[in-house]
Amino acid sequence: MFAWKPSNGTNELNLNNDLHEDMESFETSLESLTQESCSSKISNEKPKRKFRDAWRDKFPWLRCIMQGEKTLMKCTWCEKYASPGPWGAGFGCITLQLDAILTHVNSSGHKLCASKWMCDVEGKAMSIPKHVSQLDDLNKNKVITTMKLMYFIAKKDLSIATYQELCDLAVLLEVPNMPKQHDYISYTSRYGGYEFLVAFGKYLLEIQSSNLINSPCYSLMLDESTDNGLELHLIVYVTYLQCGGCGPKQTEYMGLLKIPNGKGRTIYEHVKHLLGD
Numbered sequence: 001m002f003a004w005k006p007s008n009g010t011n012e013l014n015l016n017n018d019l020h021e022d023m024e025s026f027e028t029s030l031e032s033l034t035q036e037s038c039s040s041k042i043s044n045e046k047p048k049r050k051f052r053d054a055w056r057d058k059f060p061w062l063r064c065i066m067q068g069e070k071t072l073m074k075c076t077w078c079e080k081y082a083s084p085g086p087w088g089a090g091f092g093c094i095t096l097q098l099d100a101i102l103t104h105v106n107s108s109g110h111k112l113c114a115s116k117w118m119c120d121v122e123g124k125a126m127s128i129p130k131h132v133s134q135l136d137d138l139n140k141n142k143v144i145t146t147m148k149l150m151y152f153i154a155k156k157d158l159s160i161a162t163y164q165e166l167c168d169l170a171v172l173l174e175v176p177n178m179p180k181q182h183d184y185i186s187y188t189s190r191y192g193g194y195e196f197l198v199a200f201g202k203y204l205l206e207i208q209s210s211n212l213i214n215s216p217c218y219s220l221m222l223d224e225s226t227d228n229g230l231e232l233h234l235i236v237y238v239t240y241l242q243c244g245g246c247g248p249k250q251t252e253y254m255g256l257l258k259i260p261n262g263k264g265r266t267i268y269e270h271v272k273h274l275l276g277d
């Protein structure tokens with residue numbers, strides 16, 4: 001637009017007119033550009049976020065609450081167990097963003113409530129490794145390794161006193177993910193091993209009870225005995241059909257009960273309690 005031309009009267013006038021028109025169009029375009037940038041700035045400052053129904057399909061625990069003009073999100077699992085924070089015992093999450101939901105999914109509080117919900121409400125007893133995988137714990141892999149060692153000892157019917165020695169050997173052989181410390185609260189002590197053993201027992205009993213409930217029929221075998229300390233015991237074996245009645249029969253040891261006397265009523269009450277009433 002500012003092309004140079006030889007200087008004579010007509011050309012000079014044309015140049016001035018052109019320059020004036022160009023300046024006017026430039027000012028107009030600048031004005032419109034400023035308005036656009038202002039309006040876009042305002043829209044960036046106040047984005048309208050909404051709760052999306054599709055989130056409910058992906059996260060079944062998600063709950064949307066309308067409080068006046070505010071929309072809040074809560075977690076039914078964390079609410080049930082009164083987990084601290086806005087999703088559980090608190091007021092509710094006001095950030096209507098997928099990132100906020102994902103942050104909650106990965107929180108240790110939500111994982112703990114999810115595990116409780118699965119066991120209590122949905123009746124799904126998760127495997128121990130799955131439970132451990134849900135724990136937000138840096139020692140997770142160390143716990144899994146030591147649990148495997150304790151499970152080996154239990155399977156081979158070895159003394160629990162050998163657990164600590166087996167852990168020492170694992171440390172010496174530089175087995176990955178082995179705890180290095182040896183105090184009584186660490187996972188390698190016999191007390192830690194005993195805790196694992198109790199956890200295994202509870203889990204296996206849950207599985208066994210679940211198999212019994214799913215079987216259309218089962219039978220019990222009871223045997224009374226008296227040990228050297230003159231204490232009465234009752235050994236319980238059970239036979240049931242696997243796969244909810246579609247599989248072969250299975251006979252398993254279920255428990256060793258200490259009973260005060262050998263009366264029929266006493267035996268009945270103790271066995272009933274073992275089977276979960």
Ligand SMILES: [Zn+2]
Nearest residue numbers: 075077078110
């Ligand atoms: Zn939650």
